[in-house]
Amino acid sequence: MLQNQLFTKTRKEAPKDEVAKNAQLLIRAGFIHKEMAGAYSFLPLGLMVIEKIKQIVREEMNKIGGQEIIMTSLQRKELWEKTDRWDDEKVDVWFKSALKSGGEVGFGWSHEEPITEMMNSFISSYRDLPVYVYQFQTKMRNELRAKSGIMRGREFVMKDMYSYTTSEEAHKKFYDLTKGAYMRVFERAGLGDRTFLTFASGGAFTKFSHEFQTLTDAGEDVIYLHRGKKIAINKEVLLPEVLEELGVKEAELEEVKAAEVGNIFSFGGSKSEQLGLRFNDEKGEAHPVILGSYGIGITRLMGTVVEIFADDKGIVWPESIAPFKYHLIDLNSKERANKIYKALADKGIEVLFDDRDTRAGEKFADADLIGIPYQVIVSERGEAEKTVEVKNRMTGETKIISEEEFVSS
RNA sequence: CGGGGCGUAGUAUAUCGGUAGUAUGCAUGCUUUGGGAGCAUGAGGGCCGAGUUCGAUUCUCGGCGCCCCGACCA
Numbered sequence: 001m002l003q004n005q006l007f008t009k010t011r012k013e014a015p016k017d018e019v020a021k022n023a024q025l026l027i028r029a030g031f032i033h034k035e036m037a038g039a040y041s042f043l044p045l046g047l048m049v050i051e052k053i054k055q056i057v058r059e060e061m062n063k064i065g066g067q068e069i070i071m072t073s074l075q076r077k078e079l080w081e082k083t084d085r086w087d088d089e090k091v092d093v094w095f096k097s098a099l100k101s102g103g104e105v106g107f108g109w110s111h112e113e114p115i116t117e118m119m120n121s122f123i124s125s126y127r128d129l130p131v132y133v134y135q136f137q138t139k140m141r142n143e144l145r146a147k148s149g150i151m152r153g154r155e156f157v158m159k160d161m162y163s164y165t166t167s168e169e170a171h172k173k174f175y176d177l178t179k180g181a182y183m184r185v186f187e188r189a190g191l192g193d194r195t196f197l198t199f200a201s202g203g204a205f206t207k208f209s210h211e212f213q214t215l216t217d218a219g220e221d222v223i224y225l226h227r228g229k230k231i232a233i234n235k236e237v238l239l240p241e242v243l244e245e246l247g248v249k250e251a252e253l254e255e256v257k258a259a260e261v262g263n264i265f266s267f268g269g270s271k272s273e274q275l276g277l278r279f280n281d282e283k284g285e286a287h288p289v290i291l292g293s294y295g296i297g298i299t300r301l302m303g304t305v306v307e308i309f310a311d312d313k314g315i316v317w318p319e320s321i322a323p324f325k326y327h328l329i330d331l332n333s334k335e336r337a338n339k340i341y342k343a344l345a346d347k348g349i350e351v352l353f354d355d356r357d358t359r360a361g362e363k364f365a366d367a368d369l370i371g372i373p374y375q376v377i378v379s380e381r382g383e384a385e386k387t388v389e390v391k392n393r394m395t396g397e398t399k400i401i402s403e404e405e406f407v408s409s
Numbered sequence: 410c411g412g413g414g415c416g417u418a419g420u421a422u423a424u425c426g427g428u429a430g431u432a433u434g435c436a437u438g439c440u441u442u443g444g445g446a447g448c449a450u451g452a453g454g455g456c457c458g459a460g461u462u463c464g465a466u467u468c469u470c471g472g473c474g475c476c477c478c479g480a481c482c483a
Contacts, residue, residue: 009434010445011419011420011421011433011434012420012421012433012434012445013420013421013422013433014420014421015420015421016415016416016420016421016422016475016476017415017416017474017475017476018476019476019477036474036475037474037475037476085483090483091483092481092482093481093482109483110483112483141482143481143482144410144480144481144482145410145477145479145480145481147476147477152482201483209483220482260482265483267483293483331442331443332442332443358442358445359441359442359443359444359445359446360442360443360444360445361442361443361444361445361446362444362445362446363443363444363445364443364444364445365444365445366445368444377443379443380443381443
């Protein structure tokens with residue numbers, strides 16, 4: 001992509017109404033635009049990152065049998081009344097509106113109810129199970145206070161997956177499978193070594209649910225970490241019996257701040273019961289379908305990555321979710337740079353070509369701010385030998401290699 | 410929802426009861442060209458409403474919006 005054609009611009013100064021590092025940098029670099037408190041638009045660069053993250057998640061969910069769908073954001077009042085979660089007293093993050101034709105609708109803050117009810121149309125026998133479905137959805141939550149940039153907005157992108165199985169055993173098996181899939185997602189997104197499976201309160205159905213907590217001071221949660229065992233316990237369930245069950249002593253735990261980038265829940269059969277989702281077993285006896293729910297905050301993950309890897313010059317993207325692999329910077333060597341750009345583009349390599357007619361300093365500063373993993377500098381210095389400089393944004397390391405070698409690598 | 414802070418140009422800020430200044434960004438020209446260059450010229454601004462006043466961007470009240478701490482976050 002030609003940088004000249006990118007309609008966004010970088011800024012030197014962060015807007016005064018943002019304090020969160022992720023929002024400051026993403027706005028300065030032109031990835032997002034703030035529409036109102038807790039609501040951000042994703043611009044070309046930001047959307048590319050979102051799509052990269054989604055693709056990683058998609059691949060991992062498909063690998064464990066997930067099927068992708070997308071549900072409507074509009075939700076029926078009657079449905080949520082069946083599970084007693086329509087009332088604002090029960091769920092305080094509802095956005096609701098009225099239909100002109102009469103009646104009320106809600107904007108989805110979660111999709112357990114509608115998707116489970118929908119499954120009534122497709123699940124009636126043990127032969128129809130298991131079913132694993134997921135979607136990438138824009139969730140809307142009427143938070144009393146939005147904060148932390150894109151890490152806790154009123155509107156955000158979430159992957160939510162639901163599992164429908166015949167038994168607790170089958171459920172447990174899939175539940176454990178998702179733990180692995182989730183860790184692979186976070187590893188691929190660059191957060192592997194600082195993301196921990198965390199025990200959290202499980203609600204009415206199981207003792208624990210599990211969260212995936214990524215260590216960062218920008219997070220909202222406090223967890224107690226056992227680095228040796230690679231597990232953590234959310235502050236909310238740091239109780240003697242929990243410690244005993246997990247076989248850890250409080251003294252061995254480290255108190256750290258973390259951001260919840262994912263969570264997985266077991267619902268048992270009660271919600272299915274409420275919504276009438278049952279299946280017949282081999283003997284023709286009806287049972288409620290066992291439900292599990294699995295979330296990954298896509299936009300929160302993006303914000304977390306920015307918080308963790310950014311330095312004083314700007315964002316640093318892990319290669320796996322960067323909008324481009326290369327930032328090609330032309331310093332008065334347009335002919336050569338053009339040729340290199342075309343060669344890369346022909347090979348389908350993702351490259352942002354800074355073809356703007358600006359000074360070197362500005363190009364370097366912008367490239368550092370945007371945070372693409374490799375900056376490829378084409379200048380008069382390499383004219384005679386036909387070389388380019390390849391600078392690693394994360395390490396700052398620079399290599400001079402021949403144009404030919406670079407293009408063919 | 411409790412507490413605190415804030416609203417001045419695209420952005421960041423200053424000043425002031427009486428012609429609103431600076432930086433940056435933007436436009437044009439010249440000079441410059443490896444870490445956000447220099448000079449010149451130009452366009453661009455007081456959240457909304459009411460009140461006080463000869464006069465309000467400034468003071469008072471109300472509204473709207475934004476930020477922070479706490480609470481909340483199946």
